[in-house]
Amino acid sequence: MSDEPKTLEPAATRPVSTPEPPAPTPDGGRAARWALVLVPIGLVLAALNLRPAITSLGALLEEVSADLHMSGTVAGVLTSVPPLCFAAFGITAPRLARRFGPAAVVCAGMAAICAGLLLRPFATGTAAFLAASALALMGIAVSNVLMPVIVKRYFPDRIGSMTGLYSMALALGTSLAAALTVPMTDALGGDWRIGLGVWGALAALAVLPWLPLLRDRTGAARTERGAPAGGSAPASGSVPASGSAPAGGSVPAAGSAPAAGAAARPMVRSRTAWALACFFGLQATGAYITMGWMPQIFRDAGVPASTAGVLLAVTMVMGVPLAFVIPRLATRMRNQAPIVIALGSCGLVGYTGLFLAPAGGAWAWAVLLGISNCAFPLALTMIGMRSRTGAGVVRLSAFAQSVGYLISIPGPLLVGVLYQHSGGWGVPIALMGGLMVPQMIVGSLAGRDRTIEDES
Numbered sequence: 001m002s003d004e005p006k007t008l009e010p011a012a013t014r015p016v017s018t019p020e021p022p023a024p025t026p027d028g029g030r031a032a033r034w035a036l037v038l039v040p041i042g043l044v045l046a047a048l049n050l051r052p053a054i055t056s057l058g059a060l061l062e063e064v065s066a067d068l069h070m071s072g073t074v075a076g077v078l079t080s081v082p083p084l085c086f087a088a089f090g091i092t093a094p095r096l097a098r099r100f101g102p103a104a105v106v107c108a109g110m111a112a113i114c115a116g117l118l119l120r121p122f123a124t125g126t127a128a129f130l131a132a133s134a135l136a137l138m139g140i141a142v143s144n145v146l147m148p149v150i151v152k153r154y155f156p157d158r159i160g161s162m163t164g165l166y167s168m169a170l171a172l173g174t175s176l177a178a179a180l181t182v183p184m185t186d187a188l189g190g191d192w193r194i195g196l197g198v199w200g201a202l203a204a205l206a207v208l209p210w211l212p213l214l215r216d217r218t219g220a221a222r223t224e225r226g227a228p229a230g231g232s233a234p235a236s237g238s239v240p241a242s243g244s245a246p247a248g249g250s251v252p253a254a255g256s257a258p259a260a261g262a263a264a265r266p267m268v269r270s271r272t273a274w275a276l277a278c279f280f281g282l283q284a285t286g287a288y289i290t291m292g293w294m295p296q297i298f299r300d301a302g303v304p305a306s307t308a309g310v311l312l313a314v315t316m317v318m319g320v321p322l323a324f325v326i327p328r329l330a331t332r333m334r335n336q337a338p339i340v341i342a343l344g345s346c347g348l349v350g351y352t353g354l355f356l357a358p359a360g361g362a363w364a365w366a367v368l369l370g371i372s373n374c375a376f377p378l379a380l381t382m383i384g385m386r387s388r389t390g391a392g393v394v395r396l397s398a399f400a401q402s403v404g405y406l407i408s409i410p411g412p413l414l415v416g417v418l419y420q421h422s423g424g425w426g427v428p429i430a431l432m433g434g435l436m437v438p439q440m441i442v443g444s445l446a447g448r449d450r451t452i453e454d455e456s
Contacts, residue, residue, distance in 0.1 A: 036154070038209050038212060038213070039150065039154045039155075039209075039213070040162070040165065041209045042103075042106070042150075042206070042209035042210050042213075043147065043150060043151070043162065043165065043166045043169070044165065044166060044169045045110075045169075045202075045205060045206035045209060046106060046109075046110055046143055046147065046166070046206050046210075047147065047166040047167070047169035047170040047173060048169050048170070048172065048173035048176075048202060048206065049110060049113050049140075049143075049173060049199075049202055049203045049206050050140050050143060050144060050147075050170050050173060050174075051140075051170060051173050051174035051177060051291075051316075052117075052173055052174070052176070052177035052199045052202065053113060053116065053117060053133065053136040053137060053140060053199065054082050054137075054174075054177075054288075054291050054292070055174050055175075055177040055178040055181075055291050055312060055313075055316065056177040056178070056181040056195070056196055056199055057078070057133070057196065057292075058079075058178065058291050058292050058293070058294070058295050058296075058312060059177075059178055059181040059182050059295050059305070059308070059309040059312065060181060060182065060185065060192045060195055060196060061075060061078075061079075061292070061293075061295065061296055062296060062299060062305075063192040064129070064192055064196075067192065068123070068125065068126050068129055069126075070126055071420060072416045072417065072419045072420025072421075073413070073416050073417050073420055074126055074416075075416050076412055076413040076414065076415060076416015076417055076419075076420075077130075077413055077416070078129075078130065078133070078292075079288060079289070079291075079292030079293060079412035079413070079415075079416065080288070080409050080410070080411070080412045080413040081130065081133055081134060081137060082137055082140075082288055082291075083284060083288055083405045083406075083408040083409050083412075084405075084409050085134055085137035085138055085140070085141050086137070086140070086141045086144065086405045087402060087405035087406050087409070088141070089137075089138045089141035089142060090141040090142065090144060090145045090401075090402075090405070091402060092142065093105060093141070093142040093144075093145035093146050094145065096142065097146055097149060101213075101214075102146045102149045102150055102153060103150065103153075103210055103213035103214065104210075104213070104214045105142055105143075105146055106142075106143050106146050106147070106150060106210055107207060107210035107211060107213070107214060108139070108142075109138075109139035109140070109141075109142045109143035109146070110139060110143065110203055110206040110207045110210065111139070111207050112135055112136065112138055112139030113136045113139035113140060113143075113203040113206075114139075114200050114203035114204045114206075114207060115135055115136070115139075115200075116132050116133060116134070116135035116136025116137070116138075116139065117132075117136050117196065117197060117199050117200035117203055118197060118200035119132040119135065120132040120133060120136070120193075120196055120197065121193035121194065121196055121197035122193075136203075147166055151166070167323050167377075168320055168323070171316060171317060171319040171320040171323065172317075172320065174291075174313075174316040174317075174319075175313040175314075175316040175317040175320075176313070177199060178291075178295070178309050178310070178312035178313040178315075178316055179309055179310045179312075179313035180309075181195050181196070181199075181309055182195070182305045182306045182308075182309045183306055183309075184198060186306070267395060267396065267399035267452070268399075269455075270396075270452045270455050271445075271455065272386050272445075272446060272448075272450060272451070272452050272455060273386075273396055273399050273400060273452060274403075275442045275443075275445040275446035276379065276382060276383060276386060276396065276400040276404075276446040277399060277400040277401075277403035277404050277407070278404070278407065278438075278442040278446075279340075279375070279379055279382075279404075279439060279442045279443040279446045280379045280383075280400050280401060280403075280404030280405075280407075281403065281404035281405070281406070281407025281408050282407065282408075282435055282438060282439035282442065282443075283373070283375035283376055283379055283439060283443075284376070284404055284405060284407070284408035285407065285408040285411035285412075285435060286347065286372065286373065286375075286411075286432065286435065286436075286439070287373050287376060287408075288408060288411065288412050289411050289412050289415050289432055290312070290315060290369060290373060291312070291316075292412050292415075293412065293415055293416075293419075293428070294308075294311070294312050294315065294366075294369070295308040295309055295311070295312050296308075297354065297358060297425050297429070298311055298358060298359070298362055300424075300425060301358035301359040301362075301425075302359050303358075303359050303362055307362075311362055311363065311366040312366070314363065314366040314367060314370060315366045315367075315369050315370035315373065316370065316373075317370070318367065318370025318371055318373070318374065319370065319373065319374055319376070319377070322371065322374040322377070323374065323377045326339065326374055326377050326378050326381070327377055327378070327380070327381040330378055330381045330382065330385070331381065331385065334449040335447055335448055335449050336378065336381075336382055336385075336443075336446075336447030337443070337444035337447040337448070339378055339447070340375070340378065340439075340440055340443030340444050340446075340447050341440050341443075341444065343371060343372050343374060343375045343378065344372065344375075344436045344437075344439055344440035344443070345440075346368045346369075346371040346372045347368070347369060347372030347433070347436040347439075348433055348436045348437075349368050350364075350365045350366075350368030350369040350372060351365075351369070351429055351430075351432050351433030351436070352433060353365040353368070354369075354425075354429050355425075355426065355429045355430065355433070358425070372436070375439070375443065378443075379400070379404075379443075379446075380397075382446055382447060383396055383397050383400055383401075385451075386446070386450070386451050386452055387451050387452050387453065388451050388453050389453070392451070392452055392453065396452055411435070414431065415428045415431065415432070418431060
């Protein structure tokens with residue numbers, strides 16, 4: 001027994017933590033070495049497939065709408081389907097992962113994306129097209145949630161670098177689908193059905209690396225213990241625990257005891273949680289309006305279809321470098337309101353330019369709106385900073401993202417309705433720009449130096 005004196009701390013303040021055991025590895029060391037090679041390949045291929053179903057359709061929305069006789073309102077419904085599916089199906093991913101294992105569910109998600117993209121070209125009516133799109137988006141939703149779980153499961157000591165790897169792949173896939181869909185469609189005969197269906201081949205390729213991991217269900221135990229691999233990993237392809245630690249250090253492990261009374265406090269009673277949820281929802285609204293409608297805005301202004309797709313790609317690719325820069329900058333600041341305002345100001349200038357001279361300054365507006373869309377990694381970072389415990393981050397992430405995606409659903413639909421009934425893009429663009437103001441307000445509130453435990 002040690003003779004060193006012991007210092008007793010008050011029970012209410014003494015941290016109680018349980019070290020998280022090393023990540024279990026499937027089938028012993030040999031399979032673990034296997035996974036260290038196979039899983040990164042699977043992560044990259046899966047991430048490449050998490051947005052082409054959305055951005056490829058945006059590039060060809062005019063042709064699809066005309067061929068399937070969609071009104072502007074129906075096209076707006078189509079652009080609202082992604083956040084609806086993310087909110088509805090993403091919440092089922094943790095339960096599926098506990099039952100079948102996260103790798104198996106991601107494999108099934110990739111198969112669903114492939115099936116949806118391959119079925120979509122055969123749709124002869126709007127209902128069938130929506131159903132095929134929903135199938136693909138269901139696969140995206142569950143995979144979105146479980147990508148961070150896979151990283152935590154196989155690379156617990158390299159969460160930051162592996163999250164950066166798949167985040168970059170996600171942005172790359174988003175940009176490539178926007179830029180290449182129209183040229184590929186033209187090269188393959190000009191039929192939009194072929195131009196959209198070709199992305200199913202990339203999804204089929206993404207299924208393969210996950211097949212050897214189908215029998216691995218060991219991630220379920222970690223999920224049950226409350227690690228970030230659990231029920232509320234971000235549904236958007238990133239994880240707050242990566243690159244989003246509080247300025248004073250890393251986010252505590254999920255085993256750390258929360259502050260007294262914090263665990264029992266419902267998120268609906270937290271002003272910080274609501275501010276984050278509204279900020280997440282408004283930035284998601286802008287992102288899905290951009291992905292669904294921006295190419296059409298440029299095309300209606302006289303920009304060629306192929307160039308409009310490249311402009312969307314430019315907007316999306318801004319997320320590649322800034323997704324690494326913004327979280328690191330945010331964690332060095334006690335209050336993230338200046339970043340929120342800077343990103344919102346870029347959005348205001350971009351939408352103003354889009355309103356006044358959509359074709360004349362198209363490239364500048366695309367860059368500015370791409371910068372503004374980087375409120376997404378900022379939102380995830382703030383989720384990680386607004387709780388002192390890992391368990392608190394998990395609960396806050398679940399609340400902010402599920403409520404946020406529900407908030408974002410009406411935006412793309414409303415833009416379609418306004419476009420159809422106003423006869424132009426003036427009113428919809430004014431709406432988009434106007435939404436930046438409440439986004440900056442709630443984002444500034446969410447960026448204050450406080451945690452959900454402070455509100456107990």
